[in-house]
Amino acid sequence: MLFKDRKKNVRMKKCSWLVWILTFVLCMSLIPSLSHAAESAPPKREMRAVWIASVQNSDVKAGMNKTQYTTWARQTLDSLKANKFNTVIFQVKPTSDAWYSSKLAPWSAYITGKKQGTSPGYDPLQIMITEAHSRGMELHAWINPYRVTMPGETLKNLSSQNAARKHPGWVVKYGKQYYLNPGLPEVQDYLVSSVKELVQNYDVDAIHMDDYFYPYKIKNETFPDQAAFKKYGKSFKKIEDWRRNNVNQLVKKIYSTIKTTKPYVQFGISPFGVWRNQSIDKTGSATKAGVNNYDDLYADTRTWIKEGTVDYITPQIYWSKKLAAAKYGTLLNWWSNEVKVYAKTHPVNLYIGVADYKVGQDSDPAWKNKMELPNQIVSNRADRMTKGQMHFSLKSWKKNSLGYATIVKQQLYKYPSLTPAFSWKDASQPVKPTSVQVKKEAAGRKIVIQDQASKQPRKYVIYRFAGKTLGSYEDARNIVDVVYNTKGKTVFLDKSARSDRTYTYSVKSVSATGIESKDAFVIKE
Structure with a gap:
């Protein structure tokens, strides 16, 4: 009786694992369109x-x-x-x-x-x-x-x-x-x-x-x-x-x-x-x-x-x-x-x-x-x-x-996104920041953005690329964050940066109507 019960228990465990696997596969099959939509092209502006x-x-x-x-x-x-x-x-x-x-x-x-x-x-x-x-x-x-x-x-x-x-x-x-x-x-x-x-x-x-x-x-x-x-x-x-x-x-x-x-x-x-x-x-x-x-x-x-x-x-x-x-x-x-x-x-x-x-x-x-x-x-x-x-x-x-x-x-909402522009009120592009400095600190990378432009941008968008090569500015996965301009000197701490890696940072200005500067200030570590 004890041996039979043990064999029965093994069969039940195998059955349970099979049910779990089938359930997992079924659940995953219900979501692929959502996952694909989310991962294939995360929106830069939304x-x-x-x-x-x-x-x-x-x-x-x-x-x-x-x-x-x-x-x-x-x-x-x-x-x-x-x-x-x-x-x-x-x-x-x-x-x-x-x-x-x-x-x-x-x-x-x-x-x-x-x-x-x-x-x-x-x-x-x-x-x-x-x-x-x-x-x-x-x-x-x-x-x-x-x-x-x-x-x-x-x-x-x-x-x-x-x-x-x-x-x-x-x-x-x-x-x-x-x-x-x-x-x-x-x-x-x-x-x-x-x-x-x-x-x-x-x-x-x-x-x-x-x-x-x-x-x-x-x-x-x-x-x-x-x-x-x-x-x-x-x-x-x-x-x-x-x-x-x-x-x-x-x-x-x-x-x-x-x-x-x-x-x-x-x-x-x-x-x-x-x-x-x-x-x-x-x-x-x-x-x-x-x-x-x-x-x-x-x-x-x-x-x-x-x-x-x-x-x-x-x-x-x-x-x-x-x-x-x-x-x-x-x-x-x-x-x-x-x-x-x-x-x-x-x-x-x-x-x-x-x-x-x-x-x-x-x-x-x-x-x-x-x-x-x-x-x-x-x-x-x-x-x-x-x-x-x-x-x-x-x-x-x-x-x-x-x-x-x-x-x-x-x-x-896995990646950051800029708010949509309303260019019909002012489509003029701002100039890139005057200067950007990046300093490695214990808590991450300290980024200091300075601007002397006569017409100050309202925000900045900070991009980060692995290594020393620039990537796409249209890919939301490269956006670290969006920050407001604070009277010409803006400080941001990139806490997600790893101390053992090298990055290229690129900062663009964003106008009050959401228009991004054509050029960026690029810093390669």
Whole structure:
């Protein structure tokens, strides 16, 4: 009996090994297209951003002092940098308030956890900009223009310095929330002034707006702007056309103000993922979405692309590749075509908003597959017009449901990437750095970049090649990092360099609009 059991045990072990091997082979066979896409040509330029939502303290907690907040910012950005993100979209105006020092809006209650208007004793936005730039990452300041409160809050919850309290005639209530009335010229002027203040006072790389224009419709309730329409909409037969024009005018004015204040600061909008269904408009997408931008939110996204009143657009395609009503691929193709059609007249960078928050959490069974979101990124890369993606949001990326973020990091975000250029605003190439010095230290290679150019570049991209031979500047695998110019003398420590190896370093300048210098300053060890 003992001998028979031993033979049986051997057979079971062999069977187990066979099952393991077959399972491994099967699993590997499911991923090759993703691995091939990731390894064959890692993109040199790709938007890799994450939204950091402050509203209701979604991604950042309230009540931190300066030291605690700075520690949080550094740890957060260190983690994102390690995962090869190059941009953060930081929500600085969640509800007619401010995460920065402003004369036009009170301090946000989401900073301190206390009454709106309570000073935190430090400037959260300035700290975030400093820390992001010190890591070579862009900071896009995310604003919500019209929203005054979240559901259930009253105007009494607001600071006496809030525009809604100072100008109650600007405010309308719809559902359980208060909004600034988009149809009032005074409201538009106030919002444009708010953006100008922000761009003037802070070194942001972009102003970013999301999908909250006119609020999402509430059944059996009419948005209360009829009086404003009667007063200001006389040239429009339909209130819907007037509403769309209000949003278009705001977008146009904000864009113009940004470019007049600091021409290199970008303006981007992240709208709801569907412009219009084909059932409503034959030029719309082959979708059956219950909401669309044009008719429900009065956000005519096509007009912004056509008129070039945005530098980038990031449709929130928060659906799977298999969802019949709104397939990811169908919408990706539609938006790509929109940008392509108007590219010769008004180029606009196309990024895609991806739904990290749905991974492993949604009723659509496709989101139970950890490969859903990684495969969406692969689709983005296969599309010629799409230049990257923005992830919603920080807490979901950190949660890493089903291990999807690990897959993205290991297979798709394995190497650094520059943010896409927007050359239509200034295509002039910067000159290479004046000088570069490389010194071997115990912690790595210390690189000192000095610049005496009359027009200073905004960033530098540092390349590293093994030995004494230059390689390709188009291969992202040769990029060590991207760093911001710090007043003509920039210091960077290449911690990944091995002490027992010899390298050739090559540094190129990058303009404020993302244009790389033709020549590089080369140092051979």
